[in-house]
Each structure stands twice: as structure tokens, then as C-alpha cells.
Amino acid sequence: MSTCTKRVALVLHEKKVPFVFHPIDLSKGEHKAPEYVAKQPFGQVPYVEDEGMTIFESRAIGRYIAMQYAEQGTPLIPTNIRDMKKTVAFEIAMQMENQEFDPYVSKIGMEKIILPLKVPGFTPREEVVQEAIVALSAKLDVYEKILSKQKYLAGDEISLADLNHLQWGVLLKYAGIDIMESKPAVAKWWKELTERPSWQALVKGIESVEKYD
Missing domain, CATH: 3.40.30.10 (Glutaredoxin)
Known part of the structure; x- marks a missing residue:
């Protein structure tokens, strides 16, 4: 979990x-x-x-x-930290996930999924959820502009910044919120991330891996 x-x-x-x-x-x-x-x-x-x-x-x-x-x-x-264009784009994308995505999606996930599991009788506070959804939607409008011009957040190559969105982001759908699918470029990016074999390997839980083929 x-x-x-x-x-x-x-x-x-x-x-x-x-x-x-x-x-x-x-x-x-x-x-x-x-x-x-x-x-x-x-x-x-x-x-x-x-x-x-x-x-x-x-x-x-x-x-x-x-x-x-x-x-x-x-x-x-980035394999070459002296490549300032790629390095700066990567660092910006990392901060986007941490500052512009995580605070809102984690708030929704906590209210709708985590706290109801952990706290007996807990009822999600819908005003908190709706406030977070509105804020997240505005942030994803910016994502839409970026992803309309490039495949991933830091450019046309996947990075840690993209993968770091998955853990909380997938909980939105479990909470009945389809916001990741509501914007075309974001939806295409999200579909590719959630279908990656690495993520699919974790859908049923984490297991030790002795070796990879």
C-alpha cells in the first residue's frame, strides 16, 4: 500500500x-x-x-x-550533467511533480482512500477533496500545454520525474476521479506510464526479484 x-x-x-x-x-x-x-x-x-x-x-x-x-x-x-538544457529541464520536471502535483493528488488520496482505511468511521471531507481537484485541474492545464509539445515532462525521453507521478496518481481512479483522462495530451502521457511493464509488475504488490532476463 x-x-x-x-x-x-x-x-x-x-x-x-x-x-x-x-x-x-x-x-x-x-x-x-x-x-x-x-x-x-x-x-x-x-x-x-x-x-x-x-x-x-x-x-x-x-x-x-x-x-x-x-x-x-x-x-x-540526464547522462551528462554539463548538458544544461537537459539537466535544467529534468530538474524543473522533478520539482513539478513534487510541488505542483503531489500536494493535491496526495490530499485527494488521503481523504478518499487512505484515511477511510486507517481511521474507523472516517468520512471523506468533500469540500477538501473538491478544493484539491480544482487546484489539481489548474496545474494539469499547464501539464497539457507542456505535453502537447513533447512526449514527457522533461523532453522526449522518460525520466524519474514522469515515474514519480504514478504512485499517487493511480489512486485517483480508485477514488472515482478521472481527471488524468480529461485532458488529451495528459491522458496520452498517463496511459503510456500506467501501461509500462515496470508499473504493471507492481499492480498486485511488491515482490523480491532475484534476477532480470
Whole structure:
């Protein structure tokens, strides 16, 4: 169920990096146990261990994986940081997801899906949901302009910025909100993202991967 854990698993699949998944039972507070907090000081999921390092914060983990395993799988970050045009476009797209998309879509997801599952008797506050939908629609109008001119947010090549939208974005449809399909260029982009094999591998949950073909 963890959107942040799926964000990391998605990048691992795209980069063809085998991994061992260790489920954490949030309902039992395993993420607050001393041995867990020693690895993730905020007591949140996920964290990864690789090459003697412990890394937390899902977007930072994704960037690490993309850089550390740059020579395999799908290129997800600019390969030449001195290429200012591509690098700046990538950084802008990363901030778009973090600042212009996530705050609104996560608010909708929390109200309509997460809190009703976690809090007995919780009723979504429709005024909060509608306010977030209106704001998100305005943001997606800008996405529509960008995606009408190029295939992905940072240009014509997929990047971390595009993939980072999936984890919360797919919950909109489960909440009965079809906003991602309401704008032609956004809808085309969204369809391509949700149909990627890496995302389809996570639809039924996260499982360890010993090797990739």
C-alpha cells in the first residue's frame, strides 16, 4: 500500500536492479521499532541498503538508483550533467511533480482512500477533496500545454520525474476521479506510464526479484 515504497520499487524495475523486499507491518508499528529507526530516523518507509550505504526518502532513493546503475535498464536522469538544457529541464520536471502535483493528488488520496482505511468511521471531507481537484485541474492545464509539445515532462525521453507521478496518481481512479483522462495530451502521457511493464509488475504488490532476463 505504501506509495513511497512503490516509487522505489518502480525505479528498481526500470533499472533492472535485483532486490530483496522486506515487508514492514505499519499496523503493528514495526516502522517505529528502535532497530528500524536506527536505519530510517523518521520511522517511515522505505529505506534501502546498498553498497554499504543506507538511504531513505523515496525520491532520493530513486535518484540514487538511477545514478548508481546508470549503465543498465532505462536511462532516467540526464547522462551528462554539463548538458544544461537537459539537466535544467529534468530538474524543473522533478520539482513539478513534487510541488505542483503531489500536494493535491496526495490530499485527494488521503481523504478518499487512505484515511477511510486507517481511521474507523472516517468520512471523506468533500469540500477538501473538491478544493484539491480544482487546484489539481489548474496545474494539469499547464501539464497539457507542456505535453502537447513533447512526449514527457522533461523532453522526449522518460525520466524519474514522469515515474514519480504514478504512485499517487493511480489512486485517483480508485477514488472515482478521472481527471488524468480529461485532458488529451495528459491522458496520452498517463496511459503510456500506467501501461509500462515496470508499473504493471507492481499492480498486485511488491515482490523480491532475484534476477532480470
